[in-house]
Amino acid sequence: MKKTILKVTVAALTLLLAGCGSGTKQKDVAKNSSTSVKTEQTSSHKAKKHASSSTSSKKTSSSVKDSSQTGSNGSTGSNNNGNQGGGHSEAPTNNEPRLVTINSALNRTLGHVLLPQADGLGQGSANLNARTTGDSANYTVYYSVGNRPLPVNDPAVQNEIPYATVSKKTYGSVAAAKASINYRSGAGEEGLPKVDLGHNISGTIDSGAGNRYLHWNEGQWSLVVHAAAVNGEEPTAKAKQVVELxxxxxxxxxKTVASGEFEVSGGNKLTWQDQTTVYSVTGPSLETIIIMAASMK
Structure with a gap:
């Protein structure tokens, strides 16, 4: 009987100890399970946070890229000129020479006529102006320099002093055109004093009545410099200047004859014949009118 009670007691203790161990294991399992779930939740939270951060970074990068592209297109930001926004640039200016513009206007007014292709000016040619009278057969163009460029025949141009004029006159015959030119062949000048003008050219001086005329010929051109002796003027220096130019x-x-008439005091005139037509260029500057006449076409 005692042995039986002892066995029962031992068995009960064994079951009790086994139950305690099982409970401990269950608690450890539950604890480990809880830890595992917590770890997974933490990892999931970190993953979501990383994904959110990555998406935000991509959006920021895309935004910067879009902003850069927008700026380069000029719709926002600074453009190459330093203006905010896409400011409008001015239309290109017309940079053609002023004389080209004037000649185009004169050709529209007179038709296609012979005109100088050089204005003969150093400074101020950007403000070159012109007015004209007549038609394609008979015309005069007055060239001047103003404070600003104006349209051809603008009323204000009439108040400007011309620095040169170019004219064309048509005659009824070749003989009439030739007779209008003050041409001197040099015949009858053999006994007059000679002057060396350089470049193997010599002229003759005809003096009288308070005047001096120094004359020479170059090809079909008759050239003469007039000096007022009563005013102490002397023609040689200007004649040499003409020869150099x-x-x-x-x-x-x-086609037949031409003449150049020059005044020591300043007036100058070049005239040449083309069949029934006579052209002339006049002005106070010797070099200017020679340049303009040489460029006529």
Missing amino acids: LEKYYLPAP
Whole structure:
């Protein structure tokens, strides 16, 4: 009987100990399970946070890229000119020479006529102006320099002093055209004093009545410099200047005759014949009118 009770007691203790161990294991399992779930939740939270951060970074990068592209298109931001926004640039200006513009206007007014292709000016040519009278057969163009460029025949141009004029006159016959030109062949000047003008050219001086005329010929051109002796003027210096300029600029070749008349005091005139037509260029500057005449076409 005692042995039986002892066995029962031992068995009960064994079951009790086994139950306690099982409970401990269950608690450890539950604890480990809880830890595992917590770890998974934490990992999931971190993954979501990383994904969110990555998406935000991509959006930021895309935004910067879009902003850069927008700026380069000029719709926002600064453009190459430093203006905010896409400011409008001015239309290109017309940079053609002023004389080209004037000649185009004169050709529309007079038809296609002979005109100088050089204005003969150093400074101020950007403000070159012109007015004209007549038609394609008979015209005069007055060239001047103003404070600003104006349309051809603008009323304000009439108040400007011309620095040169170019004219064309048509005659009824070749003989009439030739007779209008003050041409001197040099015949009858053999006994007059000679003057060396350089470049193997010599002229003759005819003096009288308070005047001096120094004359010479170059091709079909008759050239003469007038000096007022009563005013102490002397023609040689200006004659040499003409010869030097004609070595540099070639005057139009006339069909028959031509003349150059120069005043020591400043007035100058070049005239040449083309069949029934006579052209002339006049002005106070010797070099200017020679340049303009040489460029006529």
